[in-house]
Amino acid sequence: xxxxxxxxxxxxxxxxxxxxxxxxxSASHGAKVAVAEEYRVGGTCVxxxxxxxxxxxxxxxxxxxxxxxxxxxxxxxxxTFDWTVLRDNKDKEIDRLNQIYIRNLNNSGVEIIDSRAVLxxxxxxxxxxxxxxxxxxxxxxxxxxxxxxxxxxxxxEHAITSNEAFHLDELPKKVIVAGGGYISVEFAGxxxxxxxxxxxxxxxxxxxxxxxxxxxxxxxxxMEKKSIRVITGSVFxxxxxxxxxxxxxxxxxxxxxxxxxMFAIGRDPNTKGLGLExxxxxxxxxxxxxxxxxxxxxIENIYAVGDVTDRANLTPIAIREGAAxxxxxxxxxxQAVDHSIIPTAVFSQPEIGTVGLTEEQARAEYSEIDxxxxxxxxxxxxLSGRNEQTMMKIxxxxxxxxxxxxxxxxxxxxxxxxxxxxxxxMGATKxxxxxxxxxxxxxxxxxxxxKEKWVAPELKAAD
Ligand SMILES: Cc1cc2nc3c(=O)[nH]c(=O)nc-3n(C[C@H](O)[C@H](O)[C@H](O)COP(=O)(O)OP(=O)(O)OC[C@H]3O[C@@H](n4cnc5c(N)ncnc54)[C@H](O)[C@@H]3O)c2cc1C
Numbered sequence: 037x038x039x040x041x042x043x044x045x046x047x048x049x050x051x052x053x054x055x056x057x058x059x060x061x062s063a064s065h066g067a068k069v070a071v072a073e074e075y076r077v078g079g080t081c082v083x084x085x086x087x088x089x090x091x092x093x094x095x096x097x098x099x100x101x102x103x104x105x106x107x108x109x110x111x112x113x114x115x116t117f118d119w120t121v122l123r124d125n126k127d128k129e130i131d132r133l134n135q136i137y138i139r140n141l142n143n144s145g146v147e148i149i150d151s152r153a154v155l156x157x158x159x160x161x162x163x164x165x166x167x168x169x170x171x172x173x174x175x176x177x178x179x180x181x182x183x184x185x186x187x188x189x190x191x192x193e194h195a196i197t198s199n200e201a202f203h204l205d206e207l208p209k210k211v212i213v214a215g216g217g218y219i220s221v222e223f224a225g226x227x228x229x230x231x232x233x234x235x236x237x238x239x240x241x242x243x244x245x246x247x248x249x250x251x252x253x254x255x256x257x258x259m260e261k262k263s264i265r266v267i268t269g270s271v272f273x274x275x276x277x278x279x280x281x282x283x284x285x286x287x288x289x290x291x292x293x294x295x296x297x298m299f300a301i302g303r304d305p306n307t308k309g310l311g312l313e314x315x316x317x318x319x320x321x322x323x324x325x326x327x328x329x330x331x332x333x334x335i336e337n338i339y340a341v342g343d344v345t346d347r348a349n350l351t352p353i354a355i356r357e358g359a360a361x362x363x364x365x366x367x368x369x370x371q372a373v374d375h376s377i378i379p380t381a382v383f384s385q386p387e388i389g390t391v392g393l394t395e396e397q398a399r400a401e402y403s404e405i406d407x408x409x410x411x412x413x414x415x416x417x418x419l420s421g422r423n424e425q426t427m428m429k430i431x432x433x434x435x436x437x438x439x440x441x442x443x444x445x446x447x448x449x450x451x452x453x454x455x456x457x458x459x460x461x462m463g464a465t466k467x468x469x470x471x472x473x474x475x476x477x478x479x480x481x482x483x484x485x486x487k488e489k490w491v492a493p494e495l496k497a498a499d
Contacts, residue, residue, distance in 0.1 A: 040173045042159060042171040042172050042173045043070075043170045043171045043172060044067075044068050044069060044070050044147075044170065044171070044172040044173070045062070045067035045068045045069065045172065045173050045174065045366075046058075046059070046062050046067050046068070046069045046070075046172060046173070046174045046175070046176060046365075046366070047069075047070050047071075047072070047153075047161050047170065047172035047174075047175050047176070048069065048070070048071040048072070048175075048176045048178055049071075049072055049153045049155075049161065049175070049176070049177050049178060049179055049310075050071075050072070050073065050079065050177070050178040050179040050180060050306075050342075050344075051071045051072075051073035051077040051078070051079060051137070051141070051148065051178075052078070052079020052080055052081065052082075052178060052179075052180050052342065052354065053079050053080075053081050053082075053342060053351045053354040053355050053358070054079075054178040054180075054341040054342030054343075054354035054355060054357055054358040055071055055073075055079065055176065055178030055341070055342070055358065056071070056077070056078075056079070056137060056140075056141060056358070057354075057355045057358035057359050057362075058176050058178065058341060058357075058358035058359070058361045058362050059071045059141060059144070059146045059176075059358075060140060060141060060144040060146060061358070061359055061362030061363070061366075062361075062362040062365070062366045063144045063145045063146050064144060064362075065362060065366035065367045066366070067366045069144075069145070069146045069147070070146065070147040070148075070149055070170070070172075071141065071146055071147070071148055071149065072149045072150075072151050072152070072153035072161070072163060073148065073149070073150060073151075074150075074151065074152035074153070074164075074165070076134055077134055077137045077138050077141065077148060078130075078133055078134045078137045079180060080180050080181070080343075081351040081354075082130065082133050082134065082137065083130055083134065084198065084199050084202050085198075085351075086351055087129075087130065087133065088126050088129075088130055088202050089198075089219075089222060089223075089226075089383065090383060091122075091126045091129065092122070092126070092202075092226045092230075093222065093225065093226055093229075093383045093385070095117075095122050095226075095229070095230065096225060096226045096227075096228070096229025096230050096385070097229055097385065098115070098229075099115070099117075099229050099230070099231065100229070100385075100422070102115050103420075103422075104416070104417075104420035104421075104422055105420075106420075107419040107420040107421050108419055108420070117230060117231060119204070119206060119207045119230070120206075123202075123203070123204070126202070149163060149166070150165065151163040151164055151165030151166050152164040152165055154309065154310055154311040155175070155310060155311035155312065155314060155315050155317075155338075156169060156311060156314065157314070157315060158175075158315050158335050158337060158338060159171050159172060159173070159175070159337065161175065162311075173337060174337050174338070174339065174365060175337065175338045175339070176338075176339045176340065176341065176358075176361060177307075177310070177317075177325060177333075177338065177339070177340040177341075177344055178340070178341050178342050178344065178354070178358065179305075179306040179307065179310065179344045180306050180342055180343045180344060180354075181303035181304060181305050181306050181343035181344065181346075181349060182303060182304060182306045183197035183198060183199060183299065183300070183302075183303055184299065184301050184302045184303060184304055185197060185299045185301070186271075186272070186299070186301065189272055189273075189274070189275065190273075190274040190275070190276075191272075191274050191275030191276055191277070191282070192275065194275045194277060194282050194297060195214075195275060195297040195298065195299050196296065196297070196298050196299070197298065197299050197300070198219055198223065198298070198300060201223060201298055204296075207227075207230060207231075207232055208232060208281065208294070208295025208296040209232065209233060209295050210232065210233040210234075210235075210281070210292075210293065210294045210295050210296070211227045211232050211233070211234050211235070211294060211295065211296040211297070211298065212234075212235045212236075212237055212284055212292060212294045212296070212297050212298070213227065213234065213235070213236050213237070213298045213300055214236075214237045214238070214271075214272065214297065214298065214299050214300065214301055215236075215237075215238060215299065215300035215301040215302065216236075216238035216239070216240050216242075216243040216244060216245060216268075217244070217245070217300060217301075217302060218244065218382040218384070219300040219303075220236060220238070220243075220300035220301075221236065221243055221244065221255060221259070221382065221384040222382065222383050222384055223298060223300060224236040224259065224264050224384075225259070225262075225264070225383075225384050225385035228259075228262055228263065228264045228385075229385060233263075234263075234264045234265070235264070235265040235266075235267060235292060235294070236259070236264055236265070236266045236267065237267045237270060237271070237272070237284075237286065238266070238267070238268050238269075238270075239268075239269070239270065239271045240268060240269070241268055241269060242256065242268060243255065243256055243266065243268070244382070244388075246394075247382075247388070247390060247394065247443075248390065248394040248395055248396075248429065248441070248443040249394070249395065249396065250395070250409065250427055250429050250443065251388055251390065251427070251429075251443050251445050254411075254425060254427045254445050255382075255384055255386070255388065255445060257425075258385075258386055258424060258425065258445070259384070259385075261423060261424065262385065267286070267288070267290075269288070270286045270287050270288040270290075271286070271287050272284055272285065272286060272287075272297075273285045273286065273287050275297055278293070280295065281293060281294055281295040281296075282294050282295070282296075282297060284297060303343065303349065304322050304323055305319075305322055305323045305324040305325065305343060305344045305345070305346050306343070306344055307319060307323045307324070307325060307344060308323065312325070315335055315338065316334070316335060317333050317334065317335055317338060318333065318334045320346070322346055324344065324345055324346035325340040325344050325345050326345075327339065327340050327341075327345050329372035329373070330360070330361070330364045330370060330371075330372055331345070331357055331360065331361050331364075331373075339361055339365065341354060341357035341358050341361055342354030342357060342358070345357070347375055348375050348378055350378065350380060353373070353375065353378065356373045357373050359371075360372065360373050377391060377392055377457070377460055377461050378391070379391035379453045379454060379456070379457030379460070379461075380453070381449065381450030381453060382450075383450065384445075386424060386426070386445050386446050386447060386449070387445070387446070387447065387448065387449045387450050388443075388444065388445045388449055388450075389443075389444045389445075389449035389450045389451075389452050389453025389454075389456070390441075390442070390443045390444070390453060391441065391442050391443075391453055391456060391457045391460050392431070392439070392440050392441035392442060392460050393431060393440045393441040394431075394441060394443070395407060395429075395431055395441070397441075398431045398433070398440050398441055401440075402433045402434070402435065402440070403434075403435070404433075404434040404435065405431055405432060405433060405434055405440070406431075406432040406434050406466070406489045407429065407430070407431055407432075407489065407490040408429065408430040408432070408466070408486040408488070408489060408490055409427070409428070409429045409430075409486075409490040410427070410428045410429075410482050410486055411425050411426070411427045411428075412425070412426055412479075412482070413425060413426070414426050414446060414447060414479050415477055415479070416447075424446075425446075426444075426445065426446030426447070426449075426479055426482075427443075427444070427445045427446065428442075428443070428444050428446070428479075428482050428483060428486070429441075429442070429443045429444075429490075430442050430466065430469070430483065430486060431443075432465075432466045436465070437465040437466050437467055438463055438464070438465055438466075439459065439460055439464055439465065439466055439469060440460075441460075442456050442460060442483070444456075444483075446479055447479070448479070448480075452479075452480050452483070456483065469483065469484050470484060470485075470487070472484045
């Protein structure tokens, strides 16, 4: 029973990472909660984001594993790959996770409503699929984000986004992935690893804008070594149907034949048609819902968490914001999420793990910084013969000796950065990194054995 005159104490729109966590925790604090989901419970991360993506990354890495095995004495018969097996096994796993999410919500006493929901007024939600209204004391918007496409591009209807990439009937022989963000480089690696001739097309100067420059340059080089063609400073001018595939016309004058075009050119907060204007909820330039540190909108009883607020668009952040909302609103324990230090991975090939400030950000923030940098070939590749570089970089505020950024590209760097993230969050100093005993032989030991400050080659030459 709701303690108010409303149907629910809390109505959540969107059963993704943030919405599910908020709904379950609020229910555990005694609130009467319902959540509406228009597609599948679990949201982007579970259904068509992080989880299926990572399964595809695993699949695409076997091809190099088979090659690398030769240097260790293994003769592996010519490997073949069946896309439908991978796709269908992935679907089974996603169905399993979807069921777990549904079960967890049910066990927490949260009512699940399979419908699109839109706001009618500050306390009323219209359930589009059911043609009825419900009321709630508090409303939480957790509708996530949607993939951008260039609607003005001629032939845009021929291109897919990551949503469709998870369900292709068959794999093409050639693909062009447009975009320079993490989803784009991840899918370029996946397609390439699965044996597809892959081109990455990016309008900017260098891929992975916002990441440390050494990561960006190293990944670009390594992707090219793996035969991915990376075209920067160019965009599509038209996508034209041609036989079984397409002709992609580029602004640099090239025309590329391809079997598939995928857009990964960013994601916008999913606020269109949600009724925000009707209620007067303030949004920003991209349509993101503007919230304070407690995820409260300008309308007192309406809150928003996750990608729809465009703060840090990652699952663990949406989950944290959802949990903090429940604590604040239903457990009388105001909690603001700290977005300042976020360890994160890019499942490119090679993988990236990063936490804290980039060199550029650190130079802007601190009067003096020290850089420690190491580039080497991972031990495994001494025998495999693979010409792949690992790069590790530590950025230190000279005045306090605090490590303010750490950036790694190389195998397992996502796993490494989770642990380094603890140290950086705790405010560890470079001296404390150095005090830590190395784990030998690993690549990660480099992080505690970098003694020499890195000096730019042009400065060295001037000495
Ligand atoms: C391809 C891809 C790979 C990614 N990989 C990673 C990764 O490796 N690591 C990571 O941390 N993050 C990753 N992300 C980002 C991550 O998925 C999101 O940050 C996270 O899902 C955000 O959670 P959320 O709760 O804000 O929204 P979502 O999880 O998107 O959930 C929103 C839900 O709301 C539903 N919905 C929307 N509107 C309505 C409505 N009006 N009524 C009812 N339901 C509605 C949607 O159907 C959806 O289920 C990836 C994203 C993509 C697309």
